[in-house]
Amino acid sequence: MSLSVDIRRSFGGFELRTTFDAPEGVTVLFGRSGSGKTSVVKSVAGLVTPDDGKIALNGRVLFDAAKRTNVAVHQRRLGYVFQDSRLFPHLSVRDNLCYAAHVCGRGGKDPKEVGALLGISHLLDRRTHSLSGGEAQRVAIGRALLSEPDILLMDEPLASLDGPRKAEILPYLETLRRETGLSILYVTHNMAEVARLATHIVLIDEGRVVRSGAPEEVLTDPDMVRLLGIRDAGAVLSATVAKHHPDGLSALALSAGEILLPAVDAPVGAKIRVRILAQDVILARSHPEGLSALNILPVRVLAVRRGEGPGVIVQLQAGEDRLLARITRRSADMLNIVEGAECYAVMKSVAVSQTDIAVGLQTGL
C-alpha cells in the first residue's frame, strides 16, 4: 500500500514541483498556508489536473501526463474529507453515509459500524443542518470511509473547527488509524495534529518537498525548525506507560530513563507518543539539585543551531531518542553548550498537556 506522487503544476505565478512517496499509515503533508499542500491532495483526487508528472496508488496509475492517462475522479476509489464537511443538505445523515453504496454501488457496509467508531450512531436519522461542526465533520469522515476507498485524503479536516471541537475529533482519528489500517494522506499546518497522527511526514515549502521521513527524525531536525515554527518546535517521543502513581502522575519509560507526566489515559504497558516542546526543555551542565522539576534526563548535544534572534535550538540525544531544546544564545555561551557536550535536560511534568499525548498507537511506530 503506497501512494507515489511526482507532479508539476503552474498556476497564478506559483509553481508546484512535488515528489514524494507515502508509505502505509498516516502520511502528513505539512506546510504553511500557501505552500501548495491542498493542490497536491486535489491532484491526487483528480479535482485538479497537474501540467506534468505521474501519480500512482498501489501501482495503479491515476495520472500520467506522458501517457495521457487521467482517471476520472469518481473512478479513483479514494475518500476525500474536505475542510468543510460538504454534507448533502437534501439528505439525512443516514443517506449521506450511504450515498456511495446507494448511488454508486461502492462499499455497502452497515453505517452503524462506522457510526459507532465515530460516535455518530445517535445522529443517523437527523437532518444535516441540525448537526454541530464537529458532528458534521465526523459524518463526512464516515461517509468517505463507507465508500471503502483505497486511501483517505484529509485536507485540514479540523481547520474549520474551534479548539474544543478539534479535541473532540482527534481521538476518533486515532481510533480510525488504529482500527481500520487505512492509509491516510493528511494535510495540516497544525503541529499538535502532526505529533498525534503522523507515521510519516512530508514537509512542503513553496511547492517543493524539503524533507520527508519518520516524525521522530523530521521533527527533531534543527534545520526544519524554521518551517515548523519556532514556538511549535519540539520532539515526538515513543514511550511505554510504566506505572500510574496514586498522586495523579504516570511514569513513562523512555530509552534514556523514566519521566513523570500528569495521568496518562492508557494502561500500564501501552505504547504512547509524547510531544515535548523545545521551549519546555531546560539544559543544565551538572545534575541539578533542589529543583521542583521532576524530569531530569542525561543527554548529549548533537547540534546547536543559531538563528537571527537571541535564541538557539539545541538538538539532543537522549538514549535512542532525540529531543530539542530552545535556550538563549547567552545561556549557550555561558554553559559552553557545544556539539558533544554532556548535560542534563530538565522538563516540568505539567508542561506536557493531554493534547500532546497520543494514546493507543500501533506497535512499530
Next chain:
Amino acid sequence: MIGWLGPEEWQAVALSLKVSFWATLLSLPFGLLCAMALARGQFIGRDVLNWLVHLPLVLPPVVTGYLLLLGFGRQGPIGSVMDDLFGITLAFQWTGAALAASIMAFPLMVRAIRLAIEAVDPKLEEAAATLGASRMKVFSTVTLPLILPGIIAGAVLAFAKAMGEFGATITFVSNIPGETRTVPSAIYAFLQVPGGETSAIRLVLVAVAIAIGALILSEWLSRRVARRISGE
C-alpha cells in the same frame, strides 16, 4: 365554472390552459439545458446564447410573432420542411400558439432555473464525485434534487406568461375561435364588439386569478429552494 362562463368564454379558457400546458412542458427540457449551459458552461457563443434566450423579452411581441410566421409559416424555410416531411403545420393552429407562447415564456423559465443552479455549491458536486458518482449521477442525485423547486418555479412562471401571451400569438396564428382564440385574444375580440364587455370582464377575472395564483406558487417554491439548499 362552466355555468358561470359562457360556452365561447369557456372555450377560450380551455384552449389557453391546453396551449400553456404544452408550451411549458415541451420547453422544460430545453429550458433546463439552456440554464445549465448558461450557469455552468464555458464555451464560445455563451453570450450569444444568452442574448437569444432573452431576445423575446425585449423584442416587440408582434415582431417575434411575425418572425415566427416567416420561419414557420407554410412557405417559410422551417415550416415548409415540417409540412413536407411530417405533415405538420403550425401557422393558424393551436400548436402554433403553443410554440409562440413557449418562446415568449422561455426567458422567464431559463432565468428561474439558472438562479437555482447558481445557488448550488459546486463543492457538493465535487464531494459526490469523490464518493464515486459519475457526472450523470452527480446531476441526478445532487444537482437535480437541489434545483427541483427552482425548476417548478420556472415552469409555473412560464405557464403564467404563456396564459397571457397575446402579441406574438395573434400575429403568428391569428384569432380563430376554438383553434387559436386564447383568453387574451378572446378579451380583445369581445372588446371589439358592442355588448362584449361582460364577457371580457369575466375573462379578465379568470386571467387575474390565474396570474396571482401562479405568482404566489412561484414565490413559495423559490423560498423552498433557498431553504433546501441551506439544509433547513
